[in-house]
Amino acid sequence: MSSGAVSADSGWDPDEHVRYARYRRAFDEVAPVDAVALVARVLTDPDKGMANSAVCEYLDRRAAELLADPGYPSWYLEMAGAVVVDDFSTRRLDEWTxxxxxxxDEPWDTNSLLAASNWLQLRTAEKSSAVTVLEVLAENGRTRRIRNIAKSRLSAAQRSIPAGPEH
Known part of the structure; x- marks a missing residue:
């Protein structure tokens, strides 16, 4: 489905719930080559909250698929240009990066993790097994829940590290 499938001249609906459902279907069916145009189009919707919700749902799905893929950096650059008009979508894309x-295990900045949204901190605390990441969140995560999850996962991660040779 091309980005034109959600354009005003193809039956724009005044009900944002109908538009949201249409955007979700369009994102489910969009070819990668058409995704930038679709993101840009959806972000012109007059209901900014609904539009960035639809876009972030797509970004979340696609970024998760590409997370460890060598194609991620070029996808990121394409999407960054499309979402630059929306602070929320831009932040979400940056947090995926x-x-x-x-x-x-590439270079990253502790301050960036600590300044990240609850969404990223919680997702990281729940899924990461990287000791350094979990140490940062266990000590300084934004919420008690994030800190507790990180502490629990840190303890498990440290138990799974084989002990060095004893002298």
Whole structure:
């Protein structure tokens, strides 16, 4: 489905719930080559909250699929241009890039993780097995829940590290 499938001249509906459902279907069916145009089009919707929700749902799905893929950096650059008009979508895309760096054990900044949204901190605390990441969140995560999950996973991760040779 091309991005034109959700354009005003193809039956734009004044009900944002109908538009949201249409956007979700369009994102489910969009070819990668048409995704940037679709994201840009959806972000022109007058209901900004609904539009960035639809876009972030797509970003979440696609970023998760590409997280460890070598194609992620080029996808990120394409999407960054399309979401630049929406602070929420831009932040979500940037947080996926931080998550990628932590996942692939690439350089990342502790302050970026601490400034990240509850969404990213919680997702990271729940899924990461990286000791350094979990230590940061166990000590300084934004919420008690994030800190507790990180502490629990940190303890499990440390138990799974084989002990060095004894002297």
């Amino acid at each position: 931080l998550l990628r760096a932590m996942t692939l």
